[in-house]
Amino acid sequence: MKKSLYLTAALAATTFLAACGGGDNGGNEADPANNESGANNAENTEETPEENAGNEGGENENAGEEENGGNEADADGEDGGGEYAQEDASHTIRGGIGLNSDHPQYQGLLEFKEIVESETDGDIFVETYHSGQLGDDRSMMEALQLGSQEVTIPSTAPIANFVNEFSVFDFPFLFPDSETADQVLDGEVGQELLDMLDDQNMVGLAYWENGFRDLTNSEREVASMEDFDGLTIRTMENDLHLDAFRELGANPTPMAFTELFTAMQQGTVDGQENPYATIYLEGFYEVQDYVSDTHHIYSPFVFLVSKQFYDGLPEDYQQIVSDAAVEAGEFQREANREANDQYLQDLQDEGMTFTEISDEARQEMQDAVQPVIDEYSGEIGQDLVDRVYQAIEDAQQ
Numbered sequence: 001m002k003k004s005l006y007l008t009a010a011l012a013a014t015t016f017l018a019a020c021g022g023g024d025n026g027g028n029e030a031d032p033a034n035n036e037s038g039a040n041n042a043e044n045t046e047e048t049p050e051e052n053a054g055n056e057g058g059e060n061e062n063a064g065e066e067e068n069g070g071n072e073a074d075a076d077g078e079d080g081g082g083e084y085a086q087e088d089a090s091h092t093i094r095g096g097i098g099l100n101s102d103h104p105q106y107q108g109l110l111e112f113k114e115i116v117e118s119e120t121d122g123d124i125f126v127e128t129y130h131s132g133q134l135g136d137d138r139s140m141m142e143a144l145q146l147g148s149q150e151v152t153i154p155s156t157a158p159i160a161n162f163v164n165e166f167s168v169f170d171f172p173f174l175f176p177d178s179e180t181a182d183q184v185l186d187g188e189v190g191q192e193l194l195d196m197l198d199d200q201n202m203v204g205l206a207y208w209e210n211g212f213r214d215l216t217n218s219e220r221e222v223a224s225m226e227d228f229d230g231l232t233i234r235t236m237e238n239d240l241h242l243d244a245f246r247e248l249g250a251n252p253t254p255m256a257f258t259e260l261f262t263a264m265q266q267g268t269v270d271g272q273e274n275p276y277a278t279i280y281l282e283g284f285y286e287v288q289d290y291v292s293d294t295h296h297i298y299s300p301f302v303f304l305v306s307k308q309f310y311d312g313l314p315e316d317y318q319q320i321v322s323d324a325a326v327e328a329g330e331f332q333r334e335a336n337r338e339a340n341d342q343y344l345q346d347l348q349d350e351g352m353t354f355t356e357i358s359d360e361a362r363q364e365m366q367d368a369v370q371p372v373i374d375e376y377s378g379e380i381g382q383d384l385v386d387r388v389y390q391a392i393e394d395a396q397q
């Protein structure tokens with residue numbers, strides 16, 4: 001797709017947010033009435049910058065003042081919490097994510113802010129935006145390429161549209177557990193992929209965690225492959241995900257995360273797949289009745305910086321930003337794992353029916369998607385794929 005299309009979409013989304021403003025958040029209530037742009041829990045959005053692309057900052061002093069629904073850290077220096085003010089800083093980082101302010105991804109971003117601001121004594125100021133306030137994953141990456149946004153933390157799946165090798169980490173049933181994923185991603189092959197982002201005018205500084213993805217839907221319990229039959233499932237915008245869900249017998253439809261809640265609410269899709277933390281914290285239980293522990297794909301997040309911005313920083317600041325991305329990532333991974341453990345119970349308390357996938361049923365799914373893995377291994381390069389498998393094996397020694 002074309003750049004201009006994404007930019008237009010991002011501008012439309014931010015303009016919409018600026019116009020609607022004032023949704024209620026408080027806790028974990030999805031607010032269907034205010035969900036047209038998909039930014040479920042965005043509030044105080046009247047302070048969102050009118051423009052995404054080309055906004056050189058200066059207008060965003062209050063952008064972080066959302067009530068964080070239990071998260072006491074405030075994203076903006078002037079409104080309590082932060083020590084520093086943007087007007088005293090030489091550099092501003094606008095960091096935007098797709099998930100809402102209750103998610104550990106946002107807590108990680110706030111941690112990054114705190115580290116960077118204190119290490120630079122406020123000379124780098126970090127503005128934090130959640131809920132797709134600056135656009136969806138893909139349009140935020142486009143903005144990084146253009147230098148009109150500095151930081152975003154997307155899943156690897158949409159990154160594969162820029163560097164297709166990233167699809168390898170989204171191979172179904174690749175990682176046996178989070179700790180193995182950490183070792184592989186933080187090792188040589190993980191770094192090799194981060195380095196490939198340079199050609200795309202982005203710098204990949206660290207892997208964070210989205211987590212193991214689990215299926216939800218509004219139609220029926222899914223216990224085995226035959227239950228997928230004909231279910232319309234939203235996937236991320238990634239060909240491998242689409243092909244895998246086709247092999248499972250579903251009817252996949254790719255969509256930006258920011259569109260997802262409305263699509264489920266209106267019945268455009270029957271289901272979706274994301275880690276429990278997202279399913280709970282985004283209020284998907286309001287529009288979905290069934291959840292299965294498919295654990296079919298592990299989604300890493302990647303902490304991305306605009307190369308244009310990063311190259312323009314003095315070396316010691318580059319080091320601070322880079323170290324902070326790693327350190328905040330460690331914090332984020334831990335918070336995320338706790339959240340994913342906790343929220344399956346909460347989803348059931350909210351009335352969702354939980355269906356366990358048996359080992360046999362999971363094996364059947366794994367067999368069904370193997371042709372997709374083979375095909376993409378060919379595209380990505382068997383050598384790289386083999387090194388990923390080797391790294392997984394090594395990690396388990």
Ligand code: TK8
Binds near residue numbers: 154299
């Ligand atoms: C948030 C996305 C999201 C991802 C998806 O921007 O799109 O389903 O899992 O969490 O990165």
